[in-house]
Amino acid sequence: MGKKSDWEKIVITKDIWLPGVFFALLVRWCVAAYPYSGYKTPPMYGDFEAQRHWQEITLHTPISTWYRNTTHNDLNYWGLDYPPLTAYHSYLLAVVAEWLYPESVRLFASRGYENEDHKLFMRWTVFLCDIYFYVTATICLCIDTERIKPKDEKNVFKRTDIATALFLLYPGIILIDHGHFQYNCVSLGLFMWAVFYIVAIENDILASSCFILALNYKQMELYHSLPFFFYLLRKCFINVPPRRKLYHVVSEFNKLAIVVVCSFIIIWCPFLRSWDNVTQVVYRLFPLKRGVFEDKVSNVWCFINVFIKLKSFYSNEKMAKICLITTAFAVLPSCMDLFFRINKKKFILSLINVSLAFFLFSFQVHEKTILLVAIPVALHLPEDPYMCFWFLLVSNFSMLPLLLKDGLLIPFISTSFIYLGVYNIALKLSLPSAGLFTFLNANRVYKTIQKNKSHNSVFLKLVSLYFFVSLLGMFVLTLCIVLVKPPKNLPDLFPLLISVYSCSHFLLFFLYFNYQQFCIPKCLPELPKLKTK
Amino acid sequence: MIYQIVFLLTAFKLIFISLYHSTDFEVHRNWLAITHNLSTDRWYYDTTSEWTLDYPPFFAWLECGLSYIANYLDPEIVKVQNINYESGMTVAFQRLSVVFLDFLYILSARSCSNLVENGKLLMFILLITNPGLLMVDHIHFQYNGFLSAFLLFSISTMIQGKYLQAAIWFAILLNLKHIYLYIAPAYIVYLLRAYCFTVASTDGVHTAWYSFSIRNLTKLGIVVLSVFAFSFGPFIQHLPQLLSRLFPFKRGLCHAYWAPNFWALYNFADKLLQKILPKFGIEIAVSEASMTGGLVQEYNHVVLPSITPSVTFILTVLSMLPALVKLWYLGADIRYRRINFVRCLTVCATCSFMFGWHVHEKAILMILIPLSFLAILGDVDGRLFLLVSTVGHYSLFPLLYPKYLLPVKILMLLTHCSITFAYVPSLYEVPKAKGGKRRGFLQLPMLGGFESLYLYGLMGLCFFENVLHISLGLDRRLPFLPLMMTSVYCAFGVSYFWIKYYHYFLTFNLSKIPTKVKS
Incomplete structure (x- = not known):
């Protein structure tokens, strides 16, 4: 606290990040008090039941039949469709669950088991995973953001306390993990550790092993794999000594290859007895027959489906090929740019672009998958607060139909406003004249990160107007879906409108972030100094 | 901001x-429902529900006003027969009414924090983010934030020297919830000394008896009495019934869960003696109700003498007296008497909390709110605030018993503590020079080693109650043990605070480094 008697005096003088972290955890538990997906809705229940069912299966059936349809394992009832690491995690939890709530993991008998204490136990498992993987990674990344910040740069979004609070309060992951019930925090936490090893420590070996772990927790992490691959591959080609060029490149590449292959072998070890086992798992992970999308997803195919009924035109296999080709074209510019014009700053942008391309164009996308895009965007937020914040709001909004189904309307509203509140506080800290609606004004928001430039461009004014209209649209759609009854012949009208609305945003964001990536010049990452004997 | x-x-x-x-x-x-449907003369007679109206008239009028909005939203809410009616709209309406009425509290917090120079924003944050209020108002459900608004307004007007306004605010507060009668003595003494004696003092100590102003006393009397007349006037014929509703002495000495006060320690001592005395060969008559502990509100002491309401009343008054006398003398100094009025208010609230009859654990908020105000204004206040706010909020935990709220409560307290322990000391602790005295390992800022240990003990207590107690299988044999442990453990902390703060207030003299309050 300063000496001046001034309301606007910045109160937070030291970087004290504990209140922000505790508050973020508090919000998680408030959300956790609400129902989970499929709460009291037999016969299939929801994701909560799926997680509980996997515990039951992994505990009671031999490892070789986890992914197979047997008399003890009915794959039609929430069969395992995540990679082995999820299965191991489920097994671990099952052991604990059997000790505490044996009823909850009885084979067959426990289907649809619902008990308040058991719910609490499951909530605790998510919470502890969240702290162990996600929160720690966030704090490390945020500390690093402040560490590498130039001394004279006064970007408030790079301060550890603000950055951690803002990151941890991103409503999407809170609502999905602690409300809807999933363990995204594990795979995304591992992914963030991988990013941390690349961005902060430049330890490629740890990075790739962390990423392999994330990939083996949820196969959706494949969305992130291309930037990792191209970035690490390109790094093998720098600092090549004048002699024995090929040897150097191959040995650098081999190091990574060995790590990747070894991690895969270790994780898949129990399934490697026969080739048949492996194909069965892979077949479970990539189900072709489930169609291009299930519910309403904010991607291009769902968008097009409004006008042309894709499912009647193309078979699933054909559709998958179309998806593959379009996705490949969509990711190509970003990946090539990362490879040929490498720059450490591009890495996160490339993660955004590639995962967004996958989200928009690939096969079998869930609405929750937007989290895979949202996390890199949240990482990028200190560089470009205005657009990233906008994107994060839209991404959260795109999951609204899902959240409504779970009865999470109140947490959705509250956490969105909390997030806006923290963002507002951050703006206020750097712009003493900021008011409650400054966040709409692109000129003033960009002023907080680059003080010396004068910001008064007409283009940014138009962007601000667009942001305002976009928020208004989200607000109206939220009111509609909650209050207005859809016409009888179009029961899915509002969910569809929401996905089309979000999709149109995502397409524009896709162009914007691609453009941003191309704007960054090439700059070779510094290699850690080699020890000389 | x-x-x-x-x-x-x-x-x-x-x-x-x-x-x-x-x-x-x-x-x-x-x-x-009662205030909406019945005529005013039936308000305090209706017994359709067991939850009869037992707040003073102004609060009933507030409910009456709210009921019109409720009737507009869902007419079922305001039907007297609809006992335990809980539609989504009811929940939303009642919860939002608390949130909206809280804006008055926020305004009052702002008017209070406008009075100080250093730490304006910190005071504002401490006042409005009080976790006790969040727990009691927004989870447990009450309107304490709204009520505290009147207290804060009266404090802030009192500090500005607008005595009549302060008296009006406080009179309204009394007619909203009569529990604030406990701190009325401080108001009476201070208003008499500061307002009815026009000359502060000649030498800064003695009372200038000649300056007694009958005019001011009449003004004050008229103002306060007119508020009361306005409130009780419509009920003049039903006054005995109204008062019997407001002051039910049929309840026991302690609430079901013992508030952490002197009587918690007294009950605990009784239980302890009950166990120990037979070992020394002293026979005691064992009554049946004695072992059920918290379950029965009527609790007969076995070894120690039983307590009657009059005893608690006398003890409360006796414990307040020295502070009031001190306030009278401190009132002589025109510069610092304002802040000492707030201190005396806190002392009176603590005394009533310590010795009152059937004290609710929620009453700790009456101590914590004025103390958050003082925490910015003096280092001893700040130091003791750190201690008692942690303990006091912890003692509110049993109020929210559902298991899923446990992490919410703990994290709320941790968030609060991480703010207070980071920012309150930064107001007073000068950056340590090299080679200066450093804080010990794990010692909390501003607190001594023993006090820090006590606060860390809360963690152990929490762990015992929620994990060990169940895993050791004690929950079958001694289901109320955690409640008793919480209240006794916290009672030690609150008593320690009471003694320390009382001592600080009584020994306060003007030679101590003054803290600044804008006049």
């Missing part, structure tokens, strides 16, 4: 809407 913080806080309050609420929720719904 305040708008941003209020925005964040209000957004956060919304998240509690569908969470657990106590029977107080139904109490207030019933009051809405």
